[in-house]
Amino acid sequence: MIEINGDRLLADLRALSRIGARDGGGISRTAFSAEDILARRWYRDRCQEAGLKLTFDGLGNMTAHHPDDEGRTPAVWSGSHIDTVPNGGPLDGAYGTLAALECLRRITEEGLPLARPxxxxxxxxxxxxxxxxxxxxxxVNGYRAEDLAGMVGRDGDRLIDTWQDFPFRSEQPITPLDPATVAGFIELHIEQGPKLELAGLDIGVVSSIVGLGGGRMEFRGRADHAGTTPMPLRADALQAAADFLTTLPQLAAKVSDAAVATCGILRLSPDAANVVPERAVCTLDLREPSRAGIVALHAAVETTAREVAERHGVDVVWEPDQIIDPTPMDAGKQQAIRDACDAHGFSRQDMPSGAGHDSQNLATITPTGMIFVPSHEGRSHCPVEYTDPEQLVRGANVLLTTLLSLAS
Ligand SMILES: [Zn+2]
Incomplete structure (x- = not known):
């Protein structure tokens, strides 16, 4: 069985982690930033070294391939992303991106005769x-010019200004990809949660990417003087919101073991120390592997919020977000990943992904699978993101064996 070059993969991960490195160990490599350009130049150099061709589309998505692969035969794709959240870690995205490159390098070095590139x-x-x-x-979907014109970044910059002189973007039109050009997609990623490490397992075979719901729950009470208004006469929006928020753990548990409910933003008005809060707005993020589960969570938060509001003598307005459906991974790709684990003798389990990934878009046009490796203490999107190097090499070997089986 051919294997990846583990030392080369780990050295690549270290090298990429220095691009955009911040004091304190974090990495900031936002899309289209100067750091993103440096990272892409570094990636292009790795491709050149390996005798691979690199092309890019109108959005800056990049594809590395063998020069003989001119796109006539549908290819098996693998990859991920090299942008990070502000002050992120060295593995989210980077790991799957560099492991895919390493697999392509090994396939090229061995000169393996494959049915599909x-x-x-x-x-x-x-x-x-x-x-x-x-x-x-x-x-996968394309963008209309007006969609792009309306996009604004975290720092308030307009996308179409920021990407003006971006060297890794072609002028080709941004239209949906022809699904006939792709023979399947496999993404390798860190778990970003604690389950594999707690279970002492090597590999997660992703069964689905969880669906996403949520919305804006606004409690509306009455602003009053904090010193002169007796407690029984108040309509305190925050007291109602607080009561409601303490129920989230039970509401999630009632739906399933995998359901999660989070309030990450709480805004008060008038937001003054000596005024009884008139409004409290909770922004909710609700996730669950089944669509029925998310619908049930939506219903449960709404019913509970209304009961709590009534008890507190305040009003409540629920503005649910559009539900993003869960994305099941392809059964055949899951089996190919399981077989690859077994061929290497690595322990594994099937599991849903709680985080969103590029795979959920690819899955709408081509059979898609995802491979997870353990994340130490489940930490991610922060500087301490870490996976044992041996596990990183194992995951990349599972990826290579899976890609070879799909390309043969
Ligand atoms: Zn990622």
Missing amino acids: VRALVFTDEEGNYGHLFGSYGL
Whole structure:
């Protein structure tokens, strides 16, 4: 069985982690930033060294492939992203991107005769500075000029200004990809949660990417003087919101073991120390592997919020977000990943992904699978993101064996 060059992969990960490195250990490599350009130049150099061709589309998504692969035969794709959240870690995205490149290098070095070529991809702005899973979404669905014109980044900059002179973007039109050009997609990624490490397992075979719901729950009470208004006469929006928020753990548990409910933003008005809060707005993020589960969570938060509001004598307005359906991974690709684990003797389990990934866009046009490796203490999107190097090499070997089986 051919294997990846583990030392080369780990050295690549260290080298890429120095691009955009900040004091304190974090990495900031936002899409289309100077650091993103440096990282792409570094990636292009690695491709050149390996005798691979690198092309890019109108969104800056990049594809590395063998020069003989001119796109006539549908290819097996693998890849991820190299942009990071502000002050992120060294593995989210970078690991799957560099492991895909390493697999392509090994296939090229061995000169293996394959029925289908393998291509390594880098998707633009997975972390959504300008749009949720921006590059892979546009690759699969296209964007209209007015969609792009309206996109504004975290720092308030307009996308179409920022990417003016970006050297890794072609002028080709941003239209949906022809699904007939792709023979399947496999993404390797760190778990970003604690389950594999707690279970002492090597590999997660992703069964689905969880669906996403949520919305804005606004409690409306009455602003009054904090010193003169007796407690029984108040309509305190925050007291109602606080009561409601303490129920979230039970509401999630009632739906399933995998359901999660989070309030990450709480805004008060008038937001003054000596005024009883008139409004409290909770922004909710609700996730669950089944669509029925998310619908049930939506219903449960609404019913509970109304009961709590009534008890507190305040009003409540629920503005749910559009539900993003869960994305099941392809059964055949899951089996190919399981077989690859077994061939290497690595322990594994099937599991849903709680985080969103480029795979959920690719899955809408081509059979898609995802491989997870353990994340130490489940930490991610922060400088301490870490996976044992041996596990990183194991995951990349599972990726290579899977890609070879799909390309043969
Ligand atoms: Zn990622």
